[in-house]
Amino acid sequence: MDKKEIICIVCPIGCRLTVSKDKDEYKVTGNSCKRGETYGIKEMTNPTRVIPTTVKIKNGFLKRLPVKTNGSVPKELIFKCMEIMNHVEVEAPVKMGDVIIYNILEIGIDVVATKTMGKT
Amino acid sequence: MLNYDIVVIGGGPAGLAAAIEAKKNDAKRILVIDRDRELGGILQQCIHNGFGLHVFEEELTGPEYAQRFINELKEMDIEYKLDTMVLDISKNRELSAINTKDGFMKIKAKAIILAMGCRERTRGAIAIPGTRPAGVFTAGTAQRYMNMEGYMVGKKVVILGSGDIGLIMARRLTLEGAKVLAVAELMSFSGGLTRNIVQCLDDYNIPLLLNHTVTQIKGRDRVTSVVITEVDGKKKPIQGTEKEYECDTLLLSVGLIPENELSKSVHVKLSPVTSGPVVNESMETTIKGIFACGNVVHVHDLVDWVTKESQKAGKSAAKFIKNQLKDSIDVVKTFANDGISYIVPHVIRTDNLENSLDLLMRVKDVYKDAKLMVKANGKIIKEINKRHMAPGEMERINIPSSIFKEKNIREISVAIVKEGE
Numbered sequence: 001m002d003k004k005e006i007i008c009i010v011c012p013i014g015c016r017l018t019v020s021k022d023k024d025e026y027k028v029t030g031n032s033c034k035r036g037e038t039y040g041i042k043e044m045t046n047p048t049r050v051i052p053t054t055v056k057i058k059n060g061f062l063k064r065l066p067v068k069t070n071g072s073v074p075k076e077l078i079f080k081c082m083e084i085m086n087h088v089e090v091e092a093p094v095k096m097g098d099v100i101i102y103n104i105l106e107i108g109i110d111v112v113a114t115k116t117m118g119k120t
Numbered sequence: 121m122l123n124y125d126i127v128v129i130g131g132g133p134a135g136l137a138a139a140i141e142a143k144k145n146d147a148k149r150i151l152v153i154d155r156d157r158e159l160g161g162i163l164q165q166c167i168h169n170g171f172g173l174h175v176f177e178e179e180l181t182g183p184e185y186a187q188r189f190i191n192e193l194k195e196m197d198i199e200y201k202l203d204t205m206v207l208d209i210s211k212n213r214e215l216s217a218i219n220t221k222d223g224f225m226k227i228k229a230k231a232i233i234l235a236m237g238c239r240e241r242t243r244g245a246i247a248i249p250g251t252r253p254a255g256v257f258t259a260g261t262a263q264r265y266m267n268m269e270g271y272m273v274g275k276k277v278v279i280l281g282s283g284d285i286g287l288i289m290a291r292r293l294t295l296e297g298a299k300v301l302a303v304a305e306l307m308s309f310s311g312g313l314t315r316n317i318v319q320c321l322d323d324y325n326i327p328l329l330l331n332h333t334v335t336q337i338k339g340r341d342r343v344t345s346v347v348i349t350e351v352d353g354k355k356k357p358i359q360g361t362e363k364e365y366e367c368d369t370l371l372l373s374v375g376l377i378p379e380n381e382l383s384k385s386v387h388v389k390l391s392p393v394t395s396g397p398v399v400n401e402s403m404e405t406t407i408k409g410i411f412a413c414g415n416v417v418h419v420h421d422l423v424d425w426v427t428k429e430s431q432k433a434g435k436s437a438a439k440f441i442k443n444q445l446k447d448s449i450d451v452v453k454t455f456a457n458d459g460i461s462y463i464v465p466h467v468i469r470t471d472n473l474e475n476s477l478d479l480l481m482r483v484k485d486v487y488k489d490a491k492l493m494v495k496a497n498g499k500i501i502k503e504i505n506k507r508h509m510a511p512g513e514m515e516r517i518n519i520p521s522s523i524f525k526e527k528n529i530r531e532i533s534v535a536i537v538k539e540g541e
Contacts, residue, residue, distance in 0.1 A: 007314060066167035
């Protein structure tokens with residue numbers, strides 16, 4: 001039986017959840033609301049995160065352009081995404097929301113600029 | 121002499137929201153002054169997401185949150201000066217400021233809004249023993265180097281202090297390939313938000329050492345190691361528990377201090393607890409026509425509440441120049457009682473209240489299943505049950521204005537009552 005202890009972040013209470021798997025059934029204990037149960041199961045089955053980071057930029061007034069994935073990426077792909085973003089260099093001007101990497105790792109998620117940066 | 125209706129000092133989230141709201145309330149000539157090269161303040165280096173959940177009901181990154189206000193400011197044709205330093209303020213609301221384009225300026229304002237934010241405590245503030253090598257940064261400085269200037273600050277890192285910036289930087293460094301060995305926290309709980317502990321430390325298996333502190337920094341030119349020691353109930357290091365961590369970098373996330381040099385130059389009264397100005401219901405300081413908002417008043421954990429507080433300051437400043445702020449004799453004082461470290465605002469002039477008033481406060485310790493008890497003239501007027509409260513998470517209590525007005529109230533107090541008491 002799989003078992004995992006996680007802290008719920010749905011609200012500031014921070015319940016300590018225990019999520020266990022019995023055959024194909026997930027069971028959450030320690031939660032104090034329904035949302036905690038949903039969160040616990042999601043964290044156990046398919047945890048995802050938005051990745052905010054930077055890419056290199058030429059001719060901008062800063063050397064780095066902040067970017068983010070425009071959707072949540074499966075947790076185990078975070079470092080693979082970072083590796084791709086580490087090799088990207090863009091050129092100013094860039095507008096907030098511009099797609100910097102289209103369909104990263106072919107998971108249907110784009111990397112977009114989170115800042116407008118003019119050419120210097 | 122330049123003349124303005126309102127001069128806002130600081131172009132971060134507080135200053136932007138205050139200026140925009142003042143303009144919406146008919147203030148005509150507004151000037152925002154910032155010492156940085158762009159508007160947006162510290163949000164520009166906070167590239168992580170999680171901003172705006174309350175104001176916009178979506179998760180934005182810092183630059184995105186800032187950009188929304190910058191766009192609005194520009195659309196409203198509000199003037200601003202960048203790379204400009206305000207040198208001092210006088211009681212009659214004259215400012216001197218300087219930059220390389222305009223040179224020295226004297227500016228006369230009908231109202232001033234202080235929105236200078238806060239700055240980080242440094243190694244000097246906490247006096248860590250040891251040598252003085254390179255590689256010791258405040259977490260915010262490291263954040264600026266990495267996210268804006270493109271410099272990696274280190275490869276093997278120890279972080280002292282589990283405030284939000286420290287937690288965020290633990291993840292940021294990890295994503296960029298550094299190894300974060302541990303986050304040491306003097307207190308028995310983290311001052312950071314739970315979601316940051318989970319998503320920045322737990323996600324990457326970074327240990328959080330509660331009741332621990334850095335007792336020595338070693339290295340001649342660059343940090344070579346730091347010693348982390350457990351502390352007892354009185355926060356004194358326990359001999360024999362020292363552990364040496366080989367590393368090249370130490371980040372400090374050990375608290376923020378409101379930046380009030382300018383406030384002091386004009387003798388605005390400061391609170392010894394918040395280190396920020398004492399303010400009334402309109403976010404006005406003890407000097408008429410000088411308002412303050414955001415982290416310069418008290419350090420917030422969520423920018424959303426900075427925005428809300430600053431909108432109030434902007435609106436109040438606009439009212440002030442129209443002579444609509446009343447200097448009433450009906451004054452209510454707020455008192456932080458058991459378990460509460462402070463309440464903002466400190467003073468309430470009931471004539472200026474709108475429908476309701478938010479009391480913002482911090483609790484002193486971590487409390488489970490406790491009550492926030494609000495009393496007016498010693499009588500209970502509101503009780504709020506709380507499953508969880510922590511010093512890292514600001515509490516807000518909304519009080520309807522009718523309560524202040526109807527019963528000739530002189531004081532409002534808030535205290536924590538634990539279950540069964």
